[in-house]
Amino acid sequence: QKEVEQNSGPLSVPEGAIASLNCTYSDRGSQSFFWYRQYSGKSPELIMSIYSNGDKEDGRFTAQLNKASQYVSLLIRDSQPSDSATYLCAVNRGSARQLTFGSGTQLTVLP
Amino acid sequence: ETGVTQTPRHLVMGMTNKKSLKCEQHLGHNAMYWYKQSAKKPLELMFVYSLEERVENNSVPSRFSPECPNSSHLFLHLHTLQPEDSALYLCASSQQQGDYGYTFGSGTRLTVV
Numbered sequence: 001q002k003e004v005e006q007n008s009g010p011l012s013v014p015e016g017a018i019a020s021l022n023c024t025y026s027d028r029g030s031q032s033f034f035w036y037r038q039y040s041g042k043s044p045e046l047i048m049s050i051y052s053n054g055d056k057e058d059g060r061f062t063a064q065l066n067k068a069s070q071y072v073s074l075l076i077r078d079s080q081p082s083d084s085a086t087y088l089c090a091v092n093r094g095s096a097r098q099l100t101f102g103s104g105t106q107l108t109v110l111p
Numbered sequence: 112e113t114g115v116t117q118t119p120r121h122l123v124m125g126m127t128n129k130k131s132l133k134c135e136q137h138l139g140h141n142a143m144y145w146y147k148q149s150a151k152k153p154l155e156l157m158f159v160y161s162l163e164e165r166v167e168n169n170s171v172p173s174r175f176s177p178e179c180p181n182s183s184h185l186f187l188h189l190h191t192l193q194p195e196d197s198a199l200y201l202c203a204s205s206q207q208q209g210d211y212g213y214t215f216g217s218g219t220r221l222t223v224v
Contacts, residue, residue, distance in 0.1 A: 044201075088154070090212070
């Protein structure tokens with residue numbers, strides 16, 4: 001089992017729809033969770049962080065964390081073509097205190 | 112300058128060349144990282160420095176040699192590389208080894224010919 005798993009996609013949604021990106025992790029000691037956005041040929045950019053169970057909202061983005069199910073998700077409301085990118089889930093495993101990245105989900109928002 | 116700065120942005124080198132990648136962070140962080148990202152592949156952690164001490168080396172070939180002279184600067188020295196080493200090399204920094212996430216530099220696109 002991979003330490004951090006994401007569906008590679010590609011995931012396509014129409015403009016204005018909600019995009020839902022999912023991530024599971026294997027280490028129950030994980031304490032910090034992050035979502036990065038990476039445009040093609042660019043470096044990853046941190047867009048959301050979440051540390052406790054529940055939802056965290058920032059503008060059109062909502063991160064959801066369920067530690068019992070070892071599951072973290074990112075919802076993008078009113079998706080725009082500019083949201084088209086690869087989204088990386090990253091987890092801070094408590095033991096190593098370093099981020100472990102998933103392989104990313106490629107999102108395409110269709111105009 | 113703010114954030115994490117990497118130079119050069121692009122580098123083309125022959126297999127017999129020696130070059131260095133430079134990373135500088137202006138965030139007051141105490142940990143720095145080198146990652147490799149090849150086309151269609153996930154991020155690969157290469158090296159981790161915490162408080163200027165190398166704490167992780169992920170079985171990286173010896174043709175890659177990191178150097179961290181202080182908490183703000185990180186180098187990756189390259190020599191006798193192979194074409195399969197062509198990739199985007201990303202530097203990142205963080206406070207407390209990732210508790211609050213990493214900040215990435217813009218990367219160096221390396222092509223080995």
